[in-house]
Amino acid sequence: MYDTILVATDGSDAANRAVEHATDLASSFDADLHTIYVVDTTRYGKSVLSDAGGALDDLEERGAGILEDVAARSDVDVTTEIRSGRPDEEIDSYAAAIEADLVVLGNRGLGSGPGEELGSVAERVVRNAGRPVITA
Incomplete structure (x- = not known):
């Protein structure tokens, strides 16, 4: 069903x-x-990040740590990817590039406000992905 x-x-x-x-x-x-x-x-602006003396590097390093943790916790092989840009667009672009049969993401992320049932990134991915999406 899912490859x-x-x-x-x-x-x-x-x-x-x-x-x-x-x-x-x-x-x-x-x-x-x-x-x-x-x-x-989009949250910080590329110009702010490029002028912030390593802020982009710090954020990418944080992401690498999170992805390493995912791979370490998983009982299957995991391919990791770090991208910069608008999250929903980058998720969709990568899903298309790898021909994903399914996208899974949290229903709310770090940027969601309290009480939101579905965060803006999750909502845009669900709306635009062109493939099945599960939110958790």
């Missing part, structure tokens, strides 16, 4: 639930598991 699964993470609790779910699905379906972390340049 390639993409899970997006930002290290939030919801993203961690998504990682667990995606890992279980990949194990059950013997699917390839990919995980992506996107540095949200």
Whole structure:
């Protein structure tokens, strides 16, 4: 049913639930598991990040740590990807590039406000992905 699964993470609790779910699905379906972390340049602005003396490097380093943790916790092989840009667009672009059969992500990320049932990134991915999406 699923040959390639993409899970997006930002290290939030919801993203961690998504990682667990995606890992279980990949194990059950013997699917390839990919995980992506996107540095949200729309939140800070590329010019701010490039002028901030290593801020972009710090954010990418944080993402690398999160992805390493995902790979270490998983009982399947994980391919990792770090990108910079608008998260929903980068998730969709990477999903298309790897021909993902399924995208899994948290229903709310670190940037979601309290009481939001579905964060803006999750909502845009669900709306625009062109492939099945599960939110956790």
